[in-house]
Amino acid sequence: MDELDLLKKDWDKSTKKYPNLSKEEIYSIISKRSSSIVKWIFIISILEFILWTALSFFGDSTEVLEKIQANDFAFIYYTMIIISYIIIFVFMYLFYKNYRNIAVTENTKVLMEKILKTRKTVKQYVIYNLSMMALVILLGIIMELSTSPETQILLTDIESKGENNIFIFYLIITIVSLIAIAVILSLFLGFYYLIYGLLLKRLKKNYKELKIIANLE
Amino acid sequence: MKLDSEHNFVELLQKHQNIVHKICRIYTDNEHAHKDLFQEISIQLWKAFPKFRGDSKFSTWMYRVGLNTAITLYRKSLRTIKSQPIESVGYKLSHEDYDNTKDEQLKLIYEAVKKLNDIDKGIIFLFLESKNYKEISDTLGISEVNARVRMNRIKTKLKIQLNA
Numbered sequence: 001m002d003e004l005d006l007l008k009k010d011w012d013k014s015t016k017k018y019p020n021l022s023k024e025e026i027y028s029i030i031s032k033r034s035s036s037i038v039k040w041i042f043i044i045s046i047l048e049f050i051l052w053t054a055l056s057f058f059g060d061s062t063e064v065l066e067k068i069q070a071n072d073f074a075f076i077y078y079t080m081i082i083i084s085y086i087i088i089f090v091f092m093y094l095f096y097k098n099y100r101n102i103a104v105t106e107n108t109k110v111l112m113e114k115i116l117k118t119r120k121t122v123k124q125y126v127i128y129n130l131s132m133m134a135l136v137i138l139l140g141i142i143m144e145l146s147t148s149p150e151t152q153i154l155l156t157d158i159e160s161k162g163e164n165n166i167f168i169f170y171l172i173i174t175i176v177s178l179i180a181i182a183v184i185l186s187l188f189l190g191f192y193y194l195i196y197g198l199l200l201k202r203l204k205k206n207y208k209e210l211k212i213i214a215n216l217e
Numbered sequence: 218m219k220l221d222s223e224h225n226f227v228e229l230l231q232k233h234q235n236i237v238h239k240i241c242r243i244y245t246d247n248e249h250a251h252k253d254l255f256q257e258i259s260i261q262l263w264k265a266f267p268k269f270r271g272d273s274k275f276s277t278w279m280y281r282v283g284l285n286t287a288i289t290l291y292r293k294s295l296r297t298i299k300s301q302p303i304e305s306v307g308y309k310l311s312h313e314d315y316d317n318t319k320d321e322q323l324k325l326i327y328e329a330v331k332k333l334n335d336i337d338k339g340i341i342f343l344f345l346e347s348k349n350y351k352e353i354s355d356t357l358g359i360s361e362v363n364a365r366v367r368m369n370r371i372k373t374k375l376k377i378q379l380n381a
Binding site for chain 1: 238256345372376
């Protein structure tokens with residue numbers, strides 16, 4: 001077939017026209033995946049932030065807010081909100097920095113360090129979020145106990161029935177709160193595992209592959 | 218060729234990168250897609266490298282993994298390849314690579330090849346690489362007879378297209 005012969009001739013002739021990548025370029029092509037994973041970590045952290053902020057606007061929290069303002073908790077409440085926003089923005093900045101850094105990294109060794117750093121930042125972020133949540137739940141319980149009129153009535157009621165009862169009451173409250181905190185935290189831990197854990201796993205795999213490359217450099 | 222397990226992957230890929238570029242040329246239409254596919258194939262090769270035992274030549278193995286990657290990707294209904302833009306990798310493809318040639322007839326032939334389905338592209342690619350039917354069937358995992366039949370059909374298809 002004439003056409004095929006023509007094609008074959010041209011094909012053989014064009015061999016020299018292809019790009020010739022250096023070893024370094026090939027390294028960085030293989031390691032580029034990390035940068036897309038880290039980019040996703042950054043994007044997801046922003047989406048997560050938007051989600052929580054949106055939820056807090058849509059949820060009907062007027063009653064709670066009134067309660068907070070009516071009592072001495074307003075100061076603690078607003079301080080915590082401001083601090084938590086600052087910390088979240090710091091984390092978002094760190095995620096962004098990690099992404100920028102990884103995107104421009106060329107050297108395998110440096111890239112490996114950056115991957116480790118990203119993993120560390122994400123872990124700190126998750127730990128921070130979970131501790132913050134535990135703290136908020138704890139404060140909520142304390143606030144409810146010390147300010148709600150119903151609880152006050154209940155407390156005096158129990159107290160009048162004997163010294164021991166109040167001790168048992170607090171014991172039950174403590175146990176129930178601990179269980180509640182544990183359940184809520186594990187739910188969130190599962191949530192974080194799903195969105196960040198899987199990305200971190202891929203990063204780790206990438207890291208291991210890079211380690212092999214680094215050994216041959 | 219003595220292979221010290223994983224330690225010379227990059228070296229080998231660097232040396233034989235032409236194979237990957239050529240696969241990209243057959244399967245993609247523009248520079249951007251070429252780079253994406255090149256990256257994807259490189260990553261797949263790297264992932265599969267621990268399984269490469271050295272009982273075939275590295276280049277032979279590259280043909281197989283590279284073509285399988287291209288075929289699998291394009292089988293997913295031409296879904297765009299997910300990958301990072303690799304601008305930081307400063308290689309440039311000259312425009313003529315996709316212009317192929319000024320020769321009008323050759324241009325038409327290349328266009329006709331681009332219209333073939335994913336497996337047929339693989340067959341014609343291996344044919345252009347001067348592989349015999351045994352090698353073609355081994356690389357693509359089809360029988361030798363099937364390879365011959367398909368090659369004949371490709372010739373007919375190209376003829377019809379070019380004479381249309």
